[in-house]
Amino acid sequence: MTEKPTLPVPLNAHKTQHAVLTDPNRIGTAGTSLPVPNPTTSFWQTEPLNESSVSIGVNEEWTDDVDICIIGSGITGVSAAYHLSKIFAQDGSLSPDEPVKTVILDAREFCNGATGRNGGHLTATGYDGFVSRSAKHGLPNALREAYLQEHTVNSLVQLIKDEHLSDAVDLVSGGFVYVFFIDEEEHNAKEDVAAALNAGFAVRRVEWLTKEQMEQEYGTPYPGIRLPGNNLWPRKLIQALHALTLRRSPPTRFTLSIHTFTPVTSITPISDEESTKIRKRRWNVNTPRGTITSSYILHATNAYVSHLLPHLHGPEGVIPGRGQIMATRASVGRLPLTAFGANEGFEYWFPRPLKSQADVDNERPLVILGGGREAAERYELYETDDSKVDEELSRTMKRFLPAVFPGKFEEGKEPEMEWSGIMGFTKTGDPLVGPVVDPNDTSDVDQYEGQYICAGFSGHGMPRAFACAEAVAGMIANDIMIAGGSKEKWTPPSWIPLHYLTRNE
Numbered sequence: 001m002t003e004k005p006t007l008p009v010p011l012n013a014h015k016t017q018h019a020v021l022t023d024p025n026r027i028g029t030a031g032t033s034l035p036v037p038n039p040t041t042s043f044w045q046t047e048p049l050n051e052s053s054v055s056i057g058v059n060e061e062w063t064d065d066v067d068i069c070i071i072g073s074g075i076t077g078v079s080a081a082y083h084l085s086k087i088f089a090q091d092g093s094l095s096p097d098e099p100v101k102t103v104i105l106d107a108r109e110f111c112n113g114a115t116g117r118n119g120g121h122l123t124a125t126g127y128d129g130f131v132s133r134s135a136k137h138g139l140p141n142a143l144r145e146a147y148l149q150e151h152t153v154n155s156l157v158q159l160i161k162d163e164h165l166s167d168a169v170d171l172v173s174g175g176f177v178y179v180f181f182i183d184e185e186e187h188n189a190k191e192d193v194a195a196a197l198n199a200g201f202a203v204r205r206v207e208w209l210t211k212e213q214m215e216q217e218y219g220t221p222y223p224g225i226r227l228p229g230n231n232l233w234p235r236k237l238i239q240a241l242h243a244l245t246l247r248r249s250p251p252t253r254f255t256l257s258i259h260t261f262t263p264v265t266s267i268t269p270i271s272d273e274e275s276t277k278i279r280k281r282r283w284n285v286n287t288p289r290g291t292i293t294s295s296y297i298l299h300a301t302n303a304y305v306s307h308l309l310p311h312l313h314g315p316e317g318v319i320p321g322r323g324q325i326m327a328t329r330a331s332v333g334r335l336p337l338t339a340f341g342a343n344e345g346f347e348y349w350f351p352r353p354l355k356s357q358a359d360v361d362n363e364r365p366l367v368i369l370g371g372g373r374e375a376a377e378r379y380e381l382y383e384t385d386d387s388k389v390d391e392e393l394s395r396t397m398k399r400f401l402p403a404v405f406p407g408k409f410e411e412g413k414e415p416e417m418e419w420s421g422i423m424g425f426t427k428t429g430d431p432l433v434g435p436v437v438d439p440n441d442t443s444d445v446d447q448y449e450g451q452y453i454c455a456g457f458s459g460h461g462m463p464r465a466f467a468c469a470e471a472v473a474g475m476i477a478n479d480i481m482i483a484g485g486s487k488e489k490w491t492p493p494s495w496i497p498l499h500y501l502t503r504n505e
Contacts, residue, residue, distance in 0.1 A: 005406060008399040011182055013374040014344045020379050022315040022427050028382055032306050032313055034107050034263045039386045040419035042117045043327045043368065044235040056110040056242065057260035065293045066101040066257075068476060069285050071264050071308070072300035073106040074115035075461060076454050078238050079469035080298055080476075081256050082245045087477045088254040100480065102256045103292060105285070107263035110242075114302055114461065116235045117386070117421025119325060119348045119370040121339050122156060122462050123176040123229030124149035127203045130192040137499045139199055146201045147495035152467040156237070157230060163244065169236040172353055174337035176229025177209070179222050179404065181343055186223055193225075204228050218336065219405050231339045231350045234462065262287045267297065267308055267451075280483070282450045296476050299436065299453045300469070302461070303384065303424035309453070311438045318424045318432070318456040322383035324393050325370040326415035327352075328401070332408045333363040345459070347371030347400060366416065367409075372397045386420040394418060426456040433468045434475060434502035452476060453502065471496050 020026060057073070068084065070077045081102055088100050106112070126146025133142040160171050180186040196203050207226040209217070214224050245256055268284045270293060285292040299305050303320035306313035330351070339350035351365040372393040373380045380390070394415075402411040426432065432455055436448035454472045457464055471493060478490035498504050 005403045007181060007403050008396050009343060009347065009372060010374050011343060012184065013346065017374065017379045021319055021381055021425060024315065026378065026382055027314045032310070033384065034307060035113065035304060036385055036387045037108070039108065039112065040389060042419040042421065043417050044116050044233055048239065057106065057258035060257050060259060062290060063103045063257045063259065063292060064290060066103045067294065067480065068100065068102040068296045068298065069292055069294040070102065070104045070298045070300055072113065072302070073104050073110050073258065073260065074113045074300065074302070075238055075465045076302065076469050077104055077298070077300035078241050079466045080300060080454065080473045082241045083470045083473035084477060085245045085249040085254045085256065087473065089248060089250055099252055100254050102254065104258040105262045105264055105287065106260045109260050111235045111238045114421050114423050115238055117325065117419060118234055118462065120231045120234055120350065120368055121348060122153055122232055123339060124153040124463050126150060126201065127192045127196040130196045134195065137497065141497040141499055143199055143201055144495055144497040146196060148467050148497065149463040151495045152463050153230065156466055165240050169240060170233040170353065171230060172232065172337050173230045174339065175226055176339045176341065177218065177224045177226045179220060179224045179340060179342040181222055185344070189225055219408055229339050259289070262289050264308060295450055297451045298472060298476065299451065299455060302455045302457060303422045305453060305455045309436060311440055315427050318426055319381060320384045321373070321423050321425050322380040322386060322420050323370060323423055323459065324372055324389055324397070324420050325368065326397060326418040327366055327368055328413060328415040329364050329366055330408055331364070331410045335365050346374045349401065367401065369397060369401060371400070384422050386422050389418050389420050423459045424456045425458045429458045430497065430500055431456045431464065431468055432502050433472055433500045437502045467495065468500065
């Protein structure tokens, strides 16, 4: 049996990361500004879904008045537009007198935030942390978390297959293996799976793999757990969702425009006297290109929400953190197309399918690897500059795969690409979904009426954001219908944890 090499990253670091995350002395001003204008280029930006996708939102005619303004063109913002279009297109009884006009704004190019920079994983791990979530939020909400991740992944995979997009978005359903570097993680995982099963959640096709099995199948001397999982090209998925939204939206019921390179600098209220539209306009959305009047605003900017919502700055809101990812070649032939995670989720990686003839001839897969934050003094928290990568973390991650898979990767090998991206963390690890609420405001006036938030996915957005966007889209649509005379009240879907909701009545 292969001897376990020394790993280059600290282990069991989640608790100390949380202490840094919630330390008020480290807050500074990070997150209160707009994204930097010159970010690193991610691997996912090297190849668009189609030729026109590179210019999404660049040349559209300016929109100055809408019903709904979505800020952010990542998975949350585009998913919300997709769900809104379905609501207004499919249910004729909900159709308003005139189309619901929606615009998406982004400070940079289309899908250039965390979604366009992440690791490409799409796997539901609802069992993870089941015991602690049950203790903290109650068993029903722990089950809802598990169901939400299943709902997200199943919905997206089914959508991809129904629309024949598997090849277009590089969907690979090769499973997911979590590698246990320490006994404590394996013990906790077994307790979580048992608790989830006892609670009635069907943890799908879980296989516990011994060190011997892991070494034989994957070439790593650690035990693991294998379950269904997927990876894909995240930016292509969002481009496809955007295209579907446009194609399926009857212009008599729902319209969507998008403006990229259009940062929102401020939001100011509109008085009742100034609002003359059929649907009351509440807000001026101010940008360098002009002002857009809107009835509803959805903040889908994840790490940057405190730029426009100052009360969400710091540990009580959403905290930015920089992640780092590289694309590196294996030094051996074909690898199983399996996604991996390890070390409390700090590290994650998967081999890309061999597509080019050169790759097939050489049979040296390109592996997308993210992580290393726990090797940094501050865990890269309160960092918003994704125009650079940290050289020390880069050196650490060059040693990671050679240590985990001895003989399969060359230590110190320069990656083909390396980039960074900014994630949004909350102190609970759970996103904020629903109306914007300032807990410090004791007045009876709803100073954020019509503003909603869906942000703070804490590095775990791909298996949660699509469903959370579905929930917040339902809230906004329902409020539009109530304003139009409907008596139906929005009720939370059975799969959303109630502690996610900013206003749970």
